[in-house]
Amino acid sequence: MKKPETFEVRLASATMIAPTVRQLMFERVDDRPLDHDPGQWINLVLPLPEGECRRAYSIASAPDGSSHFEVAVTRVPCGPGSTYLHDLSEGSVLSAIGPHGLFTRAPDDPSPSLFVGTGTGVTPLRAMMQAALASGSKAPLWLLFGARFEEDILYRAEMEAFTRAHPHVRYTITLSRPGESWTGKSGYVQTHVPALLRELEAAGASAAPHVYVCGLERMVKAVRELCRHELGVDRKHVHTERYD
Template sequence: MIEPAALRWQDAVIAEIAILTPRVKSFRLRVGFAARFRPGQHVDVRLTAPDGYQAQRSYSIASAPDASGLIELMIERLDDGEVSGFFADIAEVGDTIELRGPIGGSFVWSAAEGGPVLLVGGGSGVVPLLAMLRHRAAAAPGVKALLLYSARTRQEVIARAELDARARDEPGFALHLALTREPGGRRIDRAAIDAALARIGAPAHVFVCGGNPFVGAVSNLLLDAGVAPALIRTERFGG
């Protein structure tokens, strides 16, 4: 059986690198499927050492599908992270890395699905939600969307300037930040969920992404607030 193209390993060249936060960098990679993926999908990245040892991690795509030939990954440096450490300290523009994708079919949203859309992200869990927001702005700006985003400090808000600009300039988009380590800050709680729902109205789609404890807690809050389970789609990473 021929392996599906998305599951074949392929070379991708790093075209651009930018610092986003003290722990997160943006990497724009030249690939052949930049116009052929769905917002919310991810890629697998594989690194191979000279002795043959391999390390592999999954990273959500942050960019929206377009004709640029590039996808964007936003990679957070993790303590003792083999792959994230490479991207944080070693990777340079012009380097070639192995990846496969796009992967994933349940945690995705496209303009044809409509809204309103409620997005809830914790830390780097905002990355696939950014892809959805960027796609919305390009393809369906009339769809209402709200991002409820939890980060420790304002400095650690990924794509902060972009999100602030969208909240200012896009009438159908609202941004609610929960900054847990700022003075007076708090985690996302039932009051924050209720405020988001009051702002956006009854959502047609809800996406929650972050660490396991975050996703579990937010999902429970949404259910307690009366959101139907069938509307809630989740993406989790370890922790």
């Protein structure tokens, strides 16, 4: 595990990737690489009018030896930290502390993986997938992503490109409030975990899958309990990160 440090980051660029999600690309002011394990998070120190506060954000990009990294922030209604980051101007400098966290996956891990993420909970899973693919890993990497509406789907083009380029990547989207034109899966992610896990077990043959779950507590708890108690997944194979 990498040792956390304190450093300054500059907002290099930012873009809205869904109606309530802003992706921010930061660069370390000291130009050193952010040496993190895929799946880890950092604390951003935010100088709010009511006083300084710290908020945790998963690193959405794989370590690539550069000083740049991405996070994606959901704007929470009346949330001081997320509102501040949605309004932050390019060029602004903040303090950051990290990397932190044990929700990680080694890029060359050969185990089949089922990634389950809702909303910005997909970001550490994206970092894990990017890192595994960059390492040339052929482990099955299956992502189940959940959102409310079609416009809330994050990183769709990137994930679809991964599935075209890599036969061992599979990408499933489910919407809890699909529009009439939506022909894909619907309902909560937990509805689709059992079938995907059984298929992944069959595809992985000898190795038992690991399940990585990230998002808000209610979903994370539901998927964790489903995996452990109903689907018989070894507790050491269920990895979780919650945002609330």
